[in-house]
Amino acid sequence: MTDTTVRIAMNGVTGRMGHRQHLVRSVLALRDQGGLELADGTRIRPEPVLVGRSARKLRTLAERHGVEHWSCDLDAVLGDDTIGIYFDAQITAAREEAVRKAIAAGKHLYVEKPTAGTLAGALKLARLAQEAGVKNGVVQDKLFLPGLRKLRRLVDSGFFGRILSVRGEFGYWVFEGDSQPAQRPSWNYRAEDGGGIAADMFPHWEYVLHELFGPVRSVHAHLTTHLPRRWDESGAPYDATADDAAYGIFELAGGIVAQINSSWAVRVHRDELVEFQVDGTEGSAVAGLRHCRFQHRAGTPRPVWNPDVPASEPFRAQWQEVPDNADFDNGFKVQWELFLRHVVRDEPWRWDLAAGARGVQLAELGRRSSAEGRRLDVPELNR
Known part of the structure; x- marks a missing residue:
């Protein structure tokens, strides 16, 4: 050949x-x-x-x-x-x-x-x-990120037992463009140009949730524009008409509850720019772009709530790292x-493209949910 x-x-x-x-x-x-x-x-x-x-x-x-x-x-x-x-x-x-x-x-x-x-x-x-x-x-x-590939290894092995919940945190501070240049193009913040963090990120969350944990059955979202004024690439001010933060609760098949916060107006206090914590009956894991840490049920410590004394337990040190066991390319x-x-x-x-349409659907329903202030079911699309 x-x-x-x-x-x-x-x-x-x-x-x-x-x-x-x-x-x-x-x-x-x-x-x-x-x-x-x-x-x-x-x-x-x-x-x-x-x-x-x-x-x-x-x-x-x-x-x-x-x-x-x-x-x-x-x-x-x-x-x-x-x-x-x-x-x-x-x-x-x-x-x-x-x-x-x-x-x-x-x-x-x-x-x-x-x-x-x-x-x-x-x-x-x-x-x-x-x-x-x-x-x-x-x-x-994102399915091919080292951290999520390691997380998938845990899911496929049955490590979690029955999965209960998924909690995701994504985002970072995107400068407004006045005192420091913005890290993202200005069209991202104009709804008339297709901008908005829900339109951008909900399609990601749809395929991550669908592939790792199960189809999304309902969404309850709140979208907002925290920073209504920004400056474009030429230094001219403009009105930000698109959402720059989206807070979503997604119910998945089997009763798993996923909560994912996405924001371009948040400062990072976590190990990576995106992290997902998965909790199950037999264990938990936290996955980011590259790393994935886990804690098994048998090794779970018993924290004691006592607000009168400083915390003495090294919570992060009580988790184990999932090894690479492979070379991860881009x-x-x-x-x-x-x-x-x-x-x-x-x-x-x-x-x-049919799979991609599910992401567009979730973003559209997220906008509707926020506008109407209610939870919406996610109909199954006919392929």
Whole structure:
């Protein structure tokens, strides 16, 4: 068998996530290591074609990274029969139209989330892709983080017994942009541009909860805009119309209760930027981006509540570290490898546009729940 070159139209790689994680640390990393080697010794060799709106930015990226082809004409790129995959990491408001074009052009699809601004739009994309017979995938990177892979090891081993609850904390302080530059683009804080932390993070929480613990059956959320005034990339003030914090309670199949706080207006007092604590009848664990610590029922100490004396127990030291037992590559790169195998060798793949629609659904229901002040059931989507 011969090596296979896969040309990938990569749209939106001038942005932070598209550039760092998808272009540099995934596709270019695979290119620079000589491609993705398969069991029979052949290789899948990805070749990026950069797409975007700014010729200056694309030219600079291409020259910096030794990429031969780039274009500001998406229609022309999609009309190129040598392009096999369309990847989209644009702002949310621009994604749906571009993905529709890629489907019509018969390209396989790999897209960031949310896949569309509405559930109706996300389901339409999933149906169009299915009808066109194109392979499709949605980025669900957190499943491939070392910490969550270790957590999954505990879940699959039955370590927890009956799982009772999941508690998640995510976020950090994103500077307003006046005295210090903001760490995130300004569109994230404008609802009219598809911004909002619920739209951004609820799709993540949907697939994490679904894959590790079970489908989400109901949501009760409170969304708010803690910082209503921010400054954009040019230093101009603007009104933040999107939520910058979302507090959610999710009931999962089997009665598991998950509570996840997401905020871009919180200062970090934990070991990692995101942490999940899972409590079960037989043990508990705390997982972050890279680490996972656990405490078994037999080794659980008996804390004594006494507010009159200083705490003397070293609570953190009473937990054990789950060992790596493997080399963990970049999570985005790992999922890219799986998708390339799916496209070239038709290997199994389950993170498709229909799965991505569940994340859009949860974000939409979260907004409704907050606006109406009530818990909402999560209907099962027809695939």
